[in-house]
Amino acid sequence: MASTSSGRQTDARDRDSEGRARNARPRDGLGRPLPYGADGVARQPEGVVRTPQQTVAEAQELLNAGRPFHAHEVFEDAWKSGPDEERALWRGLAQLAVGLTHAARGNVTGGARLLRRGAGALEEWGASTVGRGKQSYGMDLAGLTGWARQLAQEVEQSGSAVDARARSPRLRG
Structure with missing residues (x-):
């Protein structure tokens, strides 16, 4: 908390004009916040509309770089x-990426x-x-499902962190 000239306590966190968090702290490659002023990894811009093919290609590049967050x-x-x-397709893929992040x-x-x-x-x-009637944009959903379940089991058995780059999935078969 910071003090104003009147001595009143204010919230020193980054907020926009409506009081919502801006999340301006630098982050590491796994999305963990770093101290202000530290060199972080560039954040992905939010709200970008991409084609499904662009989404898959960009996400794969980030996964390959060890940046699942x-x-x-x-x-x-x-x-x-x-x-x-x-929505369920993309939400499921986001959950896999967050799972790898954790x-x-x-x-x-x-x-x-x-x-x-x-x-x-x-x-x-x-x-x-819906899923049966739609394409999966070249993604191997069965392979991704198997990868995720196997990694979940391995993580639980080992009890230790994994290397995100080494364990990243191949989105397309």
Whole structure:
């Protein structure tokens, strides 16, 4: 808390004009906040509308670079801007990326839980009439589901963090 000239305490956190958090702190490659002034990794711009093919390609580049937190933000943009019938697909992919993020940060329980939740969402989407009638933009949903469940099990068994770059999935078969 900071003090004003009247001695009143104010909130020193970054806020926009409406009081919402701006999240301006620098972040590391796994999205963890760093101290103000530290050199961080460039954040993904929010609210970018991409084609599904651009989303998959950009997310894969970020995953390959060991930046699953940033890949999650790309999937989240697709989830929020895409057609309603595809929201479950993109949300499931975002959950896989966040699960890998948590597993890489050493959050065993959270990582395994989100990996399984994302796998279930992809399975459910693929089995739905919407999912069966739509293409998956070249993604191997069955392979991603298997990858996520296997990694969740390995993370729980080892109890330790994983290398996000080494364990990143291949979105397309």
